[in-house]
Amino acid sequence: MTRPRTRIQQRNSETILEAALEVFSQHGFRGATLDQIAEVAGLSKPNLLYYFASKEAIHGALLSGLLETWLDPLRAMDPDGDPVAELLGYVRRKLELSRDFPRESRLFANEMLQGAPRIRAALEGELRDLVQEKSAVLQRWMDEGRLAPVHPVHLIFSVWALTQHYADFDVQVRAVLGGAKADPFPEAGRFLEVLFRRLLEP
Amino acid sequence: MTRPRTRIQQRNSETILEAALEVFSQHGFRGATLDQIAEVAGLSKPNLLYYFASKEAIHGALLSGLLETWLDPLRAMDPDGDPVAELLGYVRRKLELSRDFPRESRLFANEMLQGAPRIRAALEGELRDLVQEKSAVLQRWMDEGRLAPVHPVHLIFSVWALTQHYADFDVQVRAVLGGAKADPFPEAGRFLEVLFRRLLEP
DNA sequence: TCTGAAACTGACCAATTGGTCAAACCATCC
DNA sequence: GGATGGTTTGACCAATTGGTCAGTTTCAGA
Numbered sequence: 001m002t003r004p005r006t007r008i009q010q011r012n013s014e015t016i017l018e019a020a021l022e023v024f025s026q027h028g029f030r031g032a033t034l035d036q037i038a039e040v041a042g043l044s045k046p047n048l049l050y051y052f053a054s055k056e057a058i059h060g061a062l063l064s065g066l067l068e069t070w071l072d073p074l075r076a077m078d079p080d081g082d083p084v085a086e087l088l089g090y091v092r093r094k095l096e097l098s099r100d101f102p103r104e105s106r107l108f109a110n111e112m113l114q115g116a117p118r119i120r121a122a123l124e125g126e127l128r129d130l131v132q133e134k135s136a137v138l139q140r141w142m143d144e145g146r147l148a149p150v151h152p153v154h155l156i157f158s159v160w161a162l163t164q165h166y167a168d169f170d171v172q173v174r175a176v177l178g179g180a181k182a183d184p185f186p187e188a189g190r191f192l193e194v195l196f197r198r199l200l201e202p
Numbered sequence: 203m204t205r206p207r208t209r210i211q212q213r214n215s216e217t218i219l220e221a222a223l224e225v226f227s228q229h230g231f232r233g234a235t236l237d238q239i240a241e242v243a244g245l246s247k248p249n250l251l252y253y254f255a256s257k258e259a260i261h262g263a264l265l266s267g268l269l270e271t272w273l274d275p276l277r278a279m280d281p282d283g284d285p286v287a288e289l290l291g292y293v294r295r296k297l298e299l300s301r302d303f304p305r306e307s308r309l310f311a312n313e314m315l316q317g318a319p320r321i322r323a324a325l326e327g328e329l330r331d332l333v334q335e336k337s338a339v340l341q342r343w344m345d346e347g348r349l350a351p352v353h354p355v356h357l358i359f360s361v362w363a364l365t366q367h368y369a370d371f372d373v374q375v376r377a378v379l380g381g382a383k384a385d386p387f388p389e390a391g392r393f394l395e396v397l398f399r400r401l402l403e404p
Numbered sequence: 405t406c407t408g409a410a411a412c413t414g415a416c417c418a419a420t421t422g423g424t425c426a427a428a429c430c431a432t433c434c
Numbered sequence: 435g436g437a438t439g440g441t442t443t444g445a446c447c448a449a450t451t452g453g454t455c456a457g458t459t460t461c462a463g464a
Contacts, residue, residue, distance in 0.1 A: 025315070026315065026316055026317065027230060027232050027233070027316065028229065028230045028232070028233050028312075028315075029233070030229050030230070030232070030233030030234075031229065031230050031231070031232030031233035032232075106315050109311070109315055109370070109371075110230075110312075110315060112370065112371045112373055112374055113227070113228065113230075113308050113311055113312060113315075113370060114228055114229065115228065115373050116373045116374065116377070120373065120377065123373065123374055123377035123378070124377045127374075127377065127378060128377060128378050128380070131378050148400065150393060150396055150397070151389055151392070151393045153378060153379060154389060154390060154393035155393070157367060157368075157375065157378075157390075158364055158393070158397065160367065160371070161363045161364050161366075161367035161371075162360055162363050162364065164363075165359060165362065165363035165367075166359075168311070168314065168315060169311075169314045169362070169363075171314055171317050171318045171322065171325065172314055172318065172325055172329075173359065175318075175322065175325035175326045175329065175330060176325070176329060176330050176333050176355060176359075177355060178330070187353055187356060188356060188359075190353070191352060191353045191356035191357070191360070194352055194401075195352070195360065195397075195401050198350065198400050198401050199396075199397050199400050199401060
């Protein structure tokens with residue numbers, strides 16, 4: 001991916017990626033079409049392909065960097081901080097990602113459901129390494145008696161599952177809570193804080 | 203959906219649905235093709251359409267009944283039983299569904315990611331009603347001091363999120379745990395029991 | 405064994421798909 | 435104003451899509 005040179009390239013690349021995120025996150029890679037993306041972007045199909053070499057290239061541009069955004073909150077967990085506070089902070093940041101970037105979350109979920117054909121390497125490399133590293137920190141905190149002892153990797157899984165659920169299953173969440181209740185996130189935040197506090201406080 | 207009459211109809215309908223589950227759960231509705239399903243089923247495409255009127259019809263046949271299977275474990279939660287035991291039982295049954303029917307879980311997840319166009323009515327009706335009913339039971343248990351007080355609907359969400367994660371994000375789970383570790387489910391079961399026990403015991 | 409219905413197929417169709425290309429457009433700088 | 439290079443598009447293509455249909459094969463029961 002070379003950086004856009006001109007102002008027009010900058011603007012149109014962004015417009016295309018924005019439209020593609022909308023379409024890919026809803027229909028997955030195979031289910032999305034260039035015509036749909038072009039229509040959402042308000043550009044002609046050949047014009048899309050002037051900026052990106054192929055459908056694959058657009059999808060790839062979206063995925064690359066997504067894992068980074070996804071892992072940043074975990075990276076930010078400070079080994080020298082207060083254990084419970086650090087983990088609650090991680091949960092809060094992850095939930096904010098679900099609230100503010102639900103389409104990115106769904107794009108990621110789609111990739112997982114398909115067996116992660118395009119990012120499996122990153123999962124087994126970068127992701128795995130970071131989880132191992134942070135698990136060691138969690139384990140140390142548990143050994144020191146500053147955190148209740150639970151399986152650290154599954155603990156991280158639980159943070160992912162509980163936070164991403166509010167983005168990926170947004171329709172279901174809102175259907176169950178009823179249309180009136182507008183925003184499920186404040187209550188979700190309070191619930192998750194109680195959950196992890198009770199789980200982790202020694 | 204009329205019941206299959208002959209033995210051949212019985213067998214081929216099942217073969218088709220089995221193949222369709224495989225394909226739909228991986229690629230979603232739009233991403234799946236009849237040719238793929240036909241190939242997996244080992245039947246010709248016109249033959250598929252001899253048994254099902256359309257691609258939609260196959261997908262619909264899979265979805266209908268899925269919600270039932272999905273809700274049964276929640277229905278089985280006994281209002282007269284022991285609160286913590288009942289909820290842990292629900293978690294266990296739901297996790298077993300994830301382990302034994304991961305493709306069904308992914309089919310459901312795909313539908314959610316697309317905004318649940320085909321089952322929204324059921325979500326806002328049947329699903330919502332059952333959740334409301336069981337939430338009332340949970341709330342009563344909390345009022346009686348037999349369960350720690352948390353938001354009951356979000357508690358149910360947390361069961362869904364934590365259990366379905368192991369089916370829907372299976373690739374990620376296994377990538378992080380490393381290929382050697384074969385089956386994540388036993389450890390997941392123990393982790394979830396600890397989690398919900400600590401969260402809910404008064 | 406015969407017969408009628410059920411099961412199956414190759415050939416086909418119109419629409420949609422990702423992608424190409426030559427030609428046109430447009431902004432800027434000399 | 436003309437030259438130049440980035441930008442845009444209509445027309446087009448081969449492949450794939452969901453679906454049809456006329457006809458053939460297979461099967462169960464009399």
